[in-house]
Amino acid sequence: MKKIEAVIRPSKFEEVKQALGKLGIKGMTVTDVLGCGLQHGQREIYRGTEFIKLLPKVKMEVVVQDTSLEQVIETITSVARTGEVGDGKIFIYPVDTAVRIRTGESGDDAI
Amino acid sequence: MKKIEAVIRPSKFEEVKQALGKLGIKGMTVTDVLGCGLQHGQREIYRGTEFIKLLPKVKMEVVVQDTSLEQVIETITSVARTGEVGDGKIFIYPVDTAVRIRTGESGDDAI
Amino acid sequence: MKKIEAVIRPSKFEEVKQALGKLGIKGMTVTDVLGCGLQHGQREIYRGTEFIKLLPKVKMEVVVQDTSLEQVIETITSVARTGEVGDGKIFIYPVDTAVRIRTGESGDDAI
Amino acid sequence: MKVTEMLGRLHWRMIAILTAILIAVPGLALASEEGINSADNAFILIASALVMLMIPGLALFYGGMTSRKNVINTIMMCFTCLCMISVTWVLWGYTLAFGTSLGGLLGGLDFIGFRDVGMEPVDNLAHATFASFQMMFAALTIALVAGALVERMRFGAFVIFALIWSTIVYSPLCHWVWGEGGWIGELGALDFAGGTVVHISSGVAALVGCLVLGARTGFGKRPMPPHHLPMVLLGAALLWFGWFGFNAGSALEAGALAASAFMVTQIAAATAAMTWACAEWIRHGKPTLLGAASGCIAGLVTITPAAGFVGPLAAIAMGFGGGLFCFYGVTVLKHRLGYDDSLDVFGIHGIGGTWGALATGIFAVEAIGGTPGLLEGNAAQLGIQAVSVLATYVFVGVMTFIILKAVGAVVPLRAGKNDEDIGLDSALHGENGYSDYIGGGVLTREAHGIPATARTEAAY
Amino acid sequence: MKVTEMLGRLHWRMIAILTAILIAVPGLALASEEGINSADNAFILIASALVMLMIPGLALFYGGMTSRKNVINTIMMCFTCLCMISVTWVLWGYTLAFGTSLGGLLGGLDFIGFRDVGMEPVDNLAHATFASFQMMFAALTIALVAGALVERMRFGAFVIFALIWSTIVYSPLCHWVWGEGGWIGELGALDFAGGTVVHISSGVAALVGCLVLGARTGFGKRPMPPHHLPMVLLGAALLWFGWFGFNAGSALEAGALAASAFMVTQIAAATAAMTWACAEWIRHGKPTLLGAASGCIAGLVTITPAAGFVGPLAAIAMGFGGGLFCFYGVTVLKHRLGYDDSLDVFGIHGIGGTWGALATGIFAVEAIGGTPGLLEGNAAQLGIQAVSVLATYVFVGVMTFIILKAVGAVVPLRAGKNDEDIGLDSALHGENGYSDYIGGGVLTREAHGIPATARTEAAY
Amino acid sequence: MKVTEMLGRLHWRMIAILTAILIAVPGLALASEEGINSADNAFILIASALVMLMIPGLALFYGGMTSRKNVINTIMMCFTCLCMISVTWVLWGYTLAFGTSLGGLLGGLDFIGFRDVGMEPVDNLAHATFASFQMMFAALTIALVAGALVERMRFGAFVIFALIWSTIVYSPLCHWVWGEGGWIGELGALDFAGGTVVHISSGVAALVGCLVLGARTGFGKRPMPPHHLPMVLLGAALLWFGWFGFNAGSALEAGALAASAFMVTQIAAATAAMTWACAEWIRHGKPTLLGAASGCIAGLVTITPAAGFVGPLAAIAMGFGGGLFCFYGVTVLKHRLGYDDSLDVFGIHGIGGTWGALATGIFAVEAIGGTPGLLEGNAAQLGIQAVSVLATYVFVGVMTFIILKAVGAVVPLRAGKNDEDIGLDSALHGENGYSDYIGGGVLTREAHGIPATARTEAAY
Numbered sequence A, B, C: 001m002k003k004i005e006a007v008i009r010p011s012k013f014e015e016v017k018q019a020l021g022k023l024g025i026k027g028m029t030v031t032d033v034l035g036c037g038l039q040h041g042q043r044e045i046y047r048g049t050e051f052i053k054l055l056p057k058v059k060m061e062v063v064v065q066d067t068s069l070e071q072v073i074e075t076i077t078s079v080a081r082t083g084e085v086g087d088g089k090i091f092i093y094p095v096d097t098a099v100r101i102r103t104g105e106s107g108d109d110a111i
Numbered sequence D, E, F: 001m002k003v004t005e006m007l008g009r010l011h012w013r014m015i016a017i018l019t020a021i022l023i024a025v026p027g028l029a030l031a032s033e034e035g036i037n038s039a040d041n042a043f044i045l046i047a048s049a050l051v052m053l054m055i056p057g058l059a060l061f062y063g064g065m066t067s068r069k070n071v072i073n074t075i076m077m078c079f080t081c082l083c084m085i086s087v088t089w090v091l092w093g094y095t096l097a098f099g100t101s102l103g104g105l106l107g108g109l110d111f112i113g114f115r116d117v118g119m120e121p122v123d124n125l126a127h128a129t130f131a132s133f134q135m136m137f138a139a140l141t142i143a144l145v146a147g148a149l150v151e152r153m154r155f156g157a158f159v160i161f162a163l164i165w166s167t168i169v170y171s172p173l174c175h176w177v178w179g180e181g182g183w184i185g186e187l188g189a190l191d192f193a194g195g196t197v198v199h200i201s202s203g204v205a206a207l208v209g210c211l212v213l214g215a216r217t218g219f220g221k222r223p224m225p226p227h228h229l230p231m232v233l234l235g236a237a238l239l240w241f242g243w244f245g246f247n248a249g250s251a252l253e254a255g256a257l258a259a260s261a262f263m264v265t266q267i268a269a270a271t272a273a274m275t276w277a278c279a280e281w282i283r284h285g286k287p288t289l290l291g292a293a294s295g296c297i298a299g300l301v302t303i304t305p306a307a308g309f310v311g312p313l314a315a316i317a318m319g320f321g322g323g324l325f326c327f328y329g330v331t332v333l334k335h336r337l338g339y340d341d342s343l344d345v346f347g348i349h350g351i352g353g354t355w356g357a358l359a360t361g362i363f364a365v366e367a368i369g370g371t372p373g374l375l376e377g378n379a380a381q382l383g384i385q386a387v388s389v390l391a392t393y394v395f396v397g398v399m400t401f402i403i404l405k406a407v408g409a410v411v412p413l414r415a416g417k418n419d420e421d422i423g424l425d426s427a428l429h430g431e432n433g434y435s436d437y438i439g440g441g442v443l444t445r446e447a448h449g450i451p452a453t454a455r456t457e458a459a460y
């Protein structure tokens, strides 16, 4: 079981979510985050001072069985890509186990 | 050392937190998230268009020593359960180590 | 490849970010969170009822190559420290891999 | 005297009289023929606009105090009162309150559908001005009640309740106090701008309402603090601003009485805000903005019945009492009694209104409003005030209970548990107060194949 | 009669006449010498302030409806209209609208740079009062148009467009309808407070504008719900409040006509809000706050041309129609036609204004505004109204198209794709509506060595 | 002539005279007996309500500009000024400013506790009207000062400071300029609505205050951008709206002078907003909403002393100067001098007020306000204006310094480091502006066993 954490452009979120829906991925948890990387940030002005602000990104967390891993990564990569700096990253983490609170099921059954 | 990540109903958060407090768990980090799963989302209307919106959930992250793991999972599972779809999930992740910034302590002492 | 997750005081964020910038760390993802630990929370009042509220913290996530790990941890620890309870924690998690969406690169090249 | 001279004198007499009449005519035209004094008319029109603004002000005041997931529902309840009651006021509300009195108990149907309500004068104002001004009062009163019911009442049930309540509680009560021949007015009770009609009545209805509905899920187990305090402050500010129209406008003219009412309104509001904040400072060690904002409303409520009857120092005394009693009611009494008046409508409007109505009987000054109070030796006035308060409590309390039970027999009053959990905004209105980034967090319908006609449990 | 007697009588005659004149003088001074009636003047000054407040109200109404990343740009467009048009109105806008008519088509340059616009009376008002009141109308009209263009139009292009449009579309149109000798006014068309001048004109310009610009990226693929509904409600409330100044103030005096206009304004707004919310309740199972708020604006738009001509029941009928037609236009028609009018300016101001202008011809009552409508047997009036509507559609539609094409030939009209993606607030104004915790999420400039003069693509 | 004829003539004479007297009586009653002109009285009452609204407007304007964690404290400071000063104004503030002059320096105690302040006329207004109008000015002025001190000043210390400052700085200064016999007024200095009394005085106090307090922790190291720009805009809009009451109301009547003041107020605000935004556009490549909003306030400040003295083109010139100088002050000068005026009170009110006071001496037109300025050849007026400015700078500067030092000797002026870090809202008021989901993020007290009486360091 793996957790796929994708940090993407907010404007791409809708498309990615639908693409995952088509793969049969129903569950995900989503968070508003700010990020920086090669794409530095937005230049803002406050009463004569200019400064750089982190960029809004969307973090999607999807826990999947090992078998779906490749497919999900590929889908996200291809749908979220615009080719311009700032498209984001996908990180893969190991997951020990999962529990479905409603039923108490655990492991692969829970996701 | 493990990280317990529980995605639960916002209305259950208070109870869960207090239950953990009784177990002696003092530390946790909490985030507002949106989620979907078997429970799809809320139907909303905007000027004649209907659409489905992700549901607000609360993500609690608690890093615990391996020995407390079972007890914490059980507590969260039982307190956060309503039995209706949308109760949420618990994910368990391995943690390499932890550091307490104030003192520089690391490992089990830090949590 | 490791994920460094630091939960720090909001007022220290700017300094930490700049210190990391000097180390050559360009990428990070940042989230507003609430937390409690030894530092309980803020006492608030609502129409005669007093209650305790979780404290705002900032969660920084930085995925780094194993080689930079020590240095980053040390930098965060020293810069974010005030010595008073509530300075926060650093957690280190294993990462299986990373993918740069824009190019499809994966592994160490992606971060 | 010669005849010619007589004629000559008559001639002059005629000229003088004609002159007098001609010159007096414009005056007459203003004072009795057309009757509308444009300064007064302008003032009351603006005052009406100010009172209108109080209702969205109230919506924000209340909306900011609820939790984030119920802000839309709360605002919608207030806003619906503004709109719905404006229409029913035209159709039947106004005439039931201000039509020719049927035995001092109810207005007749003379003005049904705003018949004859238009440009013709009523005393110094155009009839349309007076009717519009009163329209805002009617809408505001029932909107005030909403604050006690929010976060759990079903929207549809509230709409029906509000409609009936405004018709068979507000209109009659308004007639009793302000209608020509209304029995409370005839009694000599003083209520300048609505201490009984607006505030006690809404406060009592709120109390009965929240008792009938029962507490919000989780009440008492966790605090339910305001989700947006600057919005609360904004709402309080608009209320305060509008209240000048409410109180000074109730002079129904733009002269010295309006000025006096304006002045004491400001003083009482300010005093009560400070009183509440200081009480908190002493009791909890910290003065809160919510306390100051609640205090100013308490002061405004308190001075409402007295605005045209008391002077500046009495306004300080009344404001101080209003701040203190309401603070006590909201922070101590409520917790002891254990009822869940979500946004403390009874604690502020009920308690403040009651104190204000009684204090009017104490502090009234003959030189200002024509009636002396207790301090000027007229103890009877306090008795009359007490009777009017009591009558309002009993009438409104009983009627509200009956109406709610009747409505509850037809449609459920409370939202379902699940709707309360996810929030009434989404459940009942299909809306969210704030939508965040995340592309609006939208899952398109098609992706899940949910039919557009699917409805959640409490949609109606 | 003796001469001495004759003289004596003459003497008395003189005294009587002198008396008469002397006594009449203060009256004369008020009525013809100075001419300013201070009650009317006070009323219109306050009304002007209310109309001014409509523009920030509109900014919030619109701003709350856009996505979070475009709220500042949206507000900025409205606020810029308020400021910029106030200045151009002084310089040339007013005189083009209200200067001595050049053949009924345009005002002459008599008042250029507000020459002679000051304390001297124009009828019952100070000239400054009238010119300020009209200034607010001019600023509001073009600000309304912005709502259709937001979330994709480049700010600089909008500024140029607004400047030209206000000069060569608004001022002439205003002259036609309200200027002395303007041809539409001469025709006998009724437009009390701006149904054609303000609402149809902004609605049509909005429609043409959004067609020329093209839809927002992602339009139709994902809903773009309001990011802050309480802000929308606040904006609607300020609009409603200000509209009393707009409509009642258009009586240009503070008497019975103003009162009547005030009353029907309230009634139509309330009715339309309820109509819209009920339509949603029936169609979608849930009434929304956005629906109620949109409805009240639709009602206000509808009653605008009719405010001084119709009675309370006609206001209910007009409000009902306004709510229903605009609801249909916004939720059905727009989707069928597929244009992207971001915040439904045409759907509300265009459709509501058209219905209002025609309905004025139907419901006008002679006893109120002096002109009978269709229901009082004057079918011709409906024809005249139709002509004025048609003329406005054609003139504004063609002119707006030409202006946009001309401006677009000089500077790009649309923001770049990337700017649209990250949001116009940051891209065009270097600002964010809300900055969150995280120490403001700030990376100092030095840390990245970005020169202070670096500019994003669409900075100008 | 015969005796009978004589009598006859006398008889007629009497009739004519009686007629004259009788007819004149209503006029007399209005003009001298009762004295209150209801149009003027209505106008100033509404104007007072508008000025009241400026203070919550200011609270939102300031509140939106601070960081999220200090929004409540900021709003609370302004709101407390509104409430507290309203009470002290009744008790002693008014009489110190407007009581019978003690040598041109201070008002006597005639009106202590608002003795004799009520329904009797003062010129054309009810005394209560005048006193209420002035009350709002007093409250606003000290509230303006707060903007320079927020995000680090201890609330309790501010309350004491405000109380003293308003008593021994504002009241005397107000007396000097507007009190009968006040020495600056006697000098012939022009200050229509408070350029020196309100704006220079608050600006200078702000500057001294922030120098005494020292900069916020982190100032200069990281930008501290506004946390809620739409709130800033809303505040600016309410300020602008209220300013019509402030400036036009300062005519103290509702005629042509009020109209002229209204008009130039609008023009200067609009011009300055555009000027500031354009200056940014040129300098930074992007016009900001904060810039436009700051600009309109700068313009309003600038025109305040001149509102009743200058014409429309002068208003454009003054607004342009106001926008430019304040822009320069806030974006360049402040950074060079390095002081931390949190929300730029000195940069806008100090600089704008100074420019406005001087420019009044330049642009004043005899035909408008009765006094010619430099451009009409009266160079002396500019000198008088300069003297009044200088006197205000010195008096306010010195007094503010002394008061702050004195207060600081008794209670600490600055909040503790830790309180500043977690935010003054939570530390000093036990509140949070916005509480998010997460069930309110609440840990019940019991769970941690913290006694209810525990207090944080800076609770008082």
Ligand SMILES: Nc1ncnc2c1ncn2[C@@H]1O[C@H](COP(=O)(O)OP(=O)(O)O)[C@@H](O)[C@H]1O
Pocket (backbone or CB within 6 Å): A007, A034, A035, A036, A037, A038, A039, A040, A055, A057, A084, A085, A086, A087, A088, A089, C026, C027, C028, C029, C030, C061, C062, C063, C064, C100, C101, C102, C111
């Ligand atoms: N090392 C990292 N650790 C955590 N998050 C990162 C890291 N690098 C990038 N990110 C996240 O990914 C986003 C996009 O990265 P960026 O380098 O700007 O673009 P790209 O992925 O196209 O090279 C960042 O805004 C940040 O949120």
Ligand SMILES: Nc1ncnc2c1ncn2[C@@H]1O[C@H](COP(=O)(O)OP(=O)(O)O)[C@@H](O)[C@H]1O
Pocket (backbone or CB within 6 Å): A026, A027, A028, A029, A030, A061, A062, A063, A064, A100, A101, A102, A111, B007, B034, B035, B036, B037, B038, B039, B040, B055, B057, B084, B085, B086, B087, B088, B089
């Ligand atoms: N595979 C997953 N990965 C990440 N989060 C998930 C996943 N599945 C569910 N969740 C989170 O758990 C929440 C509840 O899940 P859901 O399937 O709706 O209910 P239940 O757990 O009762 O079956 C979701 O809203 C989402 O936030």
Ligand SMILES: Nc1ncnc2c1ncn2[C@@H]1O[C@H](COP(=O)(O)OP(=O)(O)O)[C@@H](O)[C@H]1O
Pocket (backbone or CB within 6 Å): B026, B027, B028, B029, B030, B061, B062, B063, B064, B100, B101, B102, B111, C007, C034, C035, C036, C037, C038, C039, C040, C055, C057, C084, C085, C086, C087, C088, C089
């Ligand atoms: N066991 C834990 N799991 C997750 N987060 C924790 C844990 N313990 C502490 N935290 C986070 O770290 C923050 C600081 O911890 P705290 O114990 O208050 O201070 P300190 O680290 O100085 O001892 C908390 O507010 C919380 O967000």
